[in-house]
Amino acid sequence: FLVGLSGGIASGKSTVVTVFRELGCAVIDADVIARQVVQPRFLAYQQIVHNFGSEILLESGEINREALGNIIFSHPEKRQLLNAITHPKIQKEMLKQIFKYFVLGYRYVILDIPLLFETNTLTKYMKHTVLVYSDPQTQLSRLMKRNGLAQAEAEARIASQLPLEEKCKLADHVIDNSGDWESTRRQVLRLHSQLEDSLDFLLVRLVAVTAVAGIGGLVCFLLRHFLS
Ligand SMILES: Nc1ncnc2c1ncn2[C@@H]1O[C@H](COP(=O)(O)OP(=O)(O)OP(=O)(O)O)[C@@H](O)[C@H]1O
Numbered sequence: 001f002l003v004g005l006s007g008g009i010a011s012g013k014s015t016v017v018t019v020f021r022e023l024g025c026a027v028i029d030a031d032v033i034a035r036q037v038v039q040p041r042f043l044a045y046q047q048i049v050h051n052f053g054s055e056i057l058l059e060s061g062e063i064n065r066e067a068l069g070n071i072i073f074s075h076p077e078k079r080q081l082l083n084a085i086t087h088p089k090i091q092k093e094m095l096k097q098i099f100k101y102f103v104l105g106y107r108y109v110i111l112d113i114p115l116l117f118e119t120n121t122l123t124k125y126m127k128h129t130v131l132v133y134s135d136p137q138t139q140l141s142r143l144m145k146r147n148g149l150a151q152a153e154a155e156a157r158i159a160s161q162l163p164l165e166e167k168c169k170l171a172d173h174v175i176d177n178s179g180d181w182e183s184t185r186r187q188v189l190r191l192h193s194q195l196e197d198s199l200d201f202l203l204v205r206l207v208a209v210t211a212v213a214g215i216g217g218l219v220c221f222l223l224r225h226f227l228s
Helices: 013-022 030-036 043-052 065-074 076-104 136-147 151-159 164-170 181-197 202-227
Strands: 002-007 026-029 109-112 128-133 173-176
Touching: 002 013, 002 164, 013 026, 013 109, 013 128, 013 181, 026 030, 026 076, 030 076, 030 109, 043 065, 043 076, 065 076, 076 109, 128 164, 136 151, 173 181
Parallel strands: 002 109, 002 128, 026 109, 128 173
Antiparallel strands: none
């Protein structure tokens, strides 16, 4: 099943994802895929250059994400156009990766999606949603330190997002990352064992395992029959 994970700027998503990865969990990072699909060898790249012009390119030929970000920030119709180009490709790649993990037998797959709770079209596909929270003061000081920002600038970045308190109300699970690393790690371990032990889709899983075993048995039987 799918587990959607999100948070706010500098709330600790990467920190939490690192722990999940150490535990051997399957994690798909929507941000990484969004960057991959606009690489020069992909169709989305050509469509973006065709629609936005070559002035959004860096000298290396790659897309200047900051320049593109500035354009769509002030032109909502261009944001829609960019989303129409990139979203289907991002979703297709995510589906491919989900399928891969499904075949490999992972019980659940974490989708790390920055705007999960803002774009609530995605939450309906998630069996569980997780919010990585940190209290406002901790979030502000960690953001200022990590990005070397002045207080006003950091506050403006936090204010441009849906408040973490609001997202908490929308999430099934909240990991409070306001404390030290160890406290966060303990919460991730607890959530992981809860998800591993869950009986979600038990029937579907049993049917899938039985079907795979049945097909395997049939193939063995046929091979033995024809080779003997
Ligand atoms: N429990 C913690 N104790 C101390 N520092 C922490 C803790 N969790 C995260 N940090 C630090 O806070 C900063 C933000 O954390 P992190 O990068 O994990 O957040 P994020 O939600 O992934 O951020 P963004 O989405 O903005 O990239 C980092 O510099 C990280 O080292």
